[in-house]
Amino acid sequence: MKRKMIRAAAAFAAAASGMVFMMPNASAAPDVSRGEQIYQSCQDCHSLDTNDVGPMHRGVFGRKAASVPDYSYSTALKNSGITWDQDSLDRWLTDPQKLVPGSKMFFHLDSAQDRADVIEYLKERAK
Template sequence: MRHGRTFLIGVLSGLAYMLASPSALPQAPQGAEGVSGQQAFNNACRTCHIMREGDNRLGPNLHKIIGRKAGSLPDYGFSSAMKEAGFVWDEEKLDRFIANPDEVVPGNSMKPYGGLSSSEDRKKIIAFLAQSR
């Protein structure tokens, strides 16, 4: 009887260890495939930006950004570089800017954000932004 109890305790301890280990739990998909556009936006942009019209944070709101002239949103204090950028935001320009803001608008005020290297996440963010056109 004593050996049976010891064996049962060992089995239950092993089972408890397996259930507590991260590899035994269902894992969220890794990489861009398991992330929605809104999740990608939240992960990379939401600290400074919001999608709600008329509501700025540290960065300007991005509601209807596609088709908007860079640096033109009223009631936001853009850097001189962004005000003078002289282009209208489209998907291609957003992709380049999200990847490397300094390459598209040198002197912008996006510091410390240095860019998003995942092209899949950038595509998802841009598709999410495009929903507000």
């Protein structure tokens, strides 16, 4: 009887662990190359190295929001106290107006995977 219970528990554990990997909503690891492709849609307003409609993104990780020289930020973003990291960028790209009401940016990425990929691109390639 004890052996049957051990085998049943082992079978359940194996099946359960397989189900975790097969869940349709499980997100893949961030992909820098895919992030670079998605970032192309950001280039209507941003670039890595120059200010445009939006501020440049080179060195964004660890940078205090609204601190790029020669860019005219909204008062709301200047007063936000945000330092850009994985979490703050994800919240920003989800809904910039919710994170900082009155900021200039309205563009957002609905997909968590798209946000993760863009953030990974910025983290790795925009140093």
